[in-house]
Amino acid sequence: MPPVDARVDADTxxxxxxxxxxxxxxxxxxxxxxxxxxxxxxxxxxxPPPSLRPGAGPYAAALQRHGFDAAERxxxxxxxxxxxxxxxxxxxxxxNATTQRPYTEFGAHVGxxxxxxxxxxxxxxxxxxxxxxxxxxxxxxxxxxxRLARDGLLHTETPASPEAGGLLQSLLAPSxxxxxxxxxxxxxxxxxxxxxxxxxxxxGLRWEDLVLPAxxxxxxxxxxxxxxxxxxxxxxxxxxxxxxxGHVSLFxxxxxxxxxxxxxxxxxxxxxxxxxxxxxxxxxxxxxxxEKNLSRLFDAAERGGWILFFDxxxxxxxxxxxxxxxxxxxxxxxVSYLLQRIEAFDGVVILASxxxxxxxxxxxxxxxSVVQFPLPRPPERxxxxxxxxxxxxxxxxxxxxxxxxxxxxxxxxxxxxxxxYACLRSLARGDGLLRAEDVDxxxxxxxLKEGRAL
Numbered sequence: 300m301p302p303v304d305a306r307v308d309a310d311t312x313x314x315x316x317x318x319x320x321x322x323x324x325x326x327x328x329x330x331x332x333x334x335x336x337x338x339x340x341x342x343x344x345x346x347p348p349p350s351l352r353p354g355a356g357p358y359a360a361a362l363q364r365h366g367f368d369a370a371e372r373x374x375x376x377x378x379x380x381x382x383x384x385x386x387x388x389x390x391x392x393x394x395n396a397t398t399q400r401p402y403t404e405f406g407a408h409v410g411x412x413x414x415x416x417x418x419x420x421x422x423x424x425x426x427x428x429x430x431x432x433x434x435x436x437x438x439x440x441x442x443x444x445x446r447l448a449r450d451g452l453l454h455t456e457t458p459a460s461p462e463a464g465g466l467l468q469s470l471l472a473p474s475x476x477x478x479x480x481x482x483x484x485x486x487x488x489x490x491x492x493x494x495x496x497x498x499x500x501x502x503g504l505r506w507e508d509l510v511l512p513a514x515x516x517x518x519x520x521x522x523x524x525x526x527x528x529x530x531x532x533x534x535x536x537x538x539x540x541x542x543x544x545g546h547v548s549l550f551x552x553x554x555x556x557x558x559x560x561x562x563x564x565x566x567x568x569x570x571x572x573x574x575x576x577x578x579x580x581x582x583x584x585x586x587x588x589x590e591k592n593l594s595r596l597f598d599a600a601e602r603g604g605w606i607l608f609f610d611x612x613x614x615x616x617x618x619x620x621x622x623x624x625x626x627x628x629x630x631x632x633x634v635s636y637l638l639q640r641i642e643a644f645d646g647v648v649i650l651a652s653x654x655x656x657x658x659x660x661x662x663x664x665x666x667x668s669v670v671q672f673p674l675p676r677p678p679e680r681x682x683x684x685x686x687x688x689x690x691x692x693x694x695x696x697x698x699x700x701x702x703x704x705x706x707x708x709x710x711x712x713x714x715x716x717x718x719x720y721a722c723l724r725s726l727a728r729g730d731g732l733l734r735a736e737d738v739d740x741x742x743x744x745x746x747l748k749e750g751r752a753l
Contacts, residue, residue: 308356314349361481378471388415420467497574502563551655552672555712612650613657680704698735717741
């Protein structure tokens with residue numbers, strides 16, 4: 300890829316920012332000076348945006364590649380303004396003399412450090428003013444079915460403040476993917492994606508490193524077969540008329556038994572990214588926000604071909620109680636919507652829970668597989684002990700791994716924690732020796748964490 304001409308790209312962004320400033324100036328002038336009773340609304344067409352020249356840099360190329368119209372270009376540069384020229388939005392903090400607070404219709408949100416952050420309301424105000432029909436058109440631009448949200452280019456997120464409202468008060472933020480495409484290089488580092496509902500999980504281990512019973516490995520192989528041949532089964536063999544579009548699996552078992560690791564390795568084996576879903580970010584107290592979050596999550600997963608991993612799934616799929624109030628009814632609606640999206644998802648969804656009986660039986664019937672991850676047996680524990688010791692350390696001759704495997708019923712994750720503790724002690728001494736007493740102390744500490752005695 301040829302190097303980016305920073306000057307050329309800066310010229311493109313400068314022109315876009317000047318255009319945004321002009322649109323804001325026109326809208327505010329109309330709002331404060333021409334808004335007399337019976338006066339016509341500001342003309343429906345925006346001030347024409349700057350022309351985009353071929354070779355004008357990555358930002359111009361991204362706008363042309365996505366085919367943005369003027370309204371979409373305005374929303375995108377508005378979302379970028381806090382990072383490129385934050386003072387440009389300060390005018391939106393103008394105080395209403397009657398209410399002694401910023402104008403509600405301007406929609407700007409005060410962010411950290413006092414910077415003004417644009418919201419959906421800000422975008423609607425600039426595009427439509429108080430013309431209700433045009434506001435509906437502006438809102439449609441941000442619907443999940445339209446380009447900006449559908450293609451993961453522009454995100455909306457609810458501010459983390461007690462007074463935050465619904466969609467109109469949601470902040471506008473360019474996605475990290477769009478920033479990487481349109482503003483490459485170190486000039487503008489991508490901010491943390493506060494709208495991310497799932498995080499990619501990876502591992503440096505290999506499939507051969509899995510230490511699981513043969514039954515569990517066989518069930519994991521079934522998921523691999525689905526990823527390899529599921530689409531042919533659905534479409535070429537016509538099974539799509541009889542079943543859902545994807546594969547839903549429940550992984551259940553104690554912590555540290557390999558549920559997350561297995562999901563990661565399935566993805567790496569099949570060339571798929573695995574993304575762990577943060578249910579605390581998906582579930583919102585605002586009516587309709589949970590459904591919007593789930594829609595955005597599954598749309599992104601379908602575009603990227605992700606495997607979705609829902610950890611602690613019993614938070615949503617636990618035993619249901621009788622519906623006693625509106626909150627219970629809304630919670631059931633959320634679960635129903637999630638089930639609909641899972642069943643319509645053209646991929647693999649893995650739900651993880653420590654206890655199988657925490658999951659409602661009505662939900663279990665909708666899953667294609669239920670995979671148990673038991674605590675390892677003594678032979679498996681011995682293998683975990685042996686393979687977990689780094690090559691850089693020498694085991695103490697007094698270290699009896701067979702005794703440890705027979706005596707202590709520990710998960711693979713717990714064994715890793717014990718070895719980590721003992722190896723750190725060795726590094727602190729500088730002798731490169733994995734001492735038996737350090738391993739025993741590590742076991743004792745782990746058992747105490749679990750409320751068990753040595």
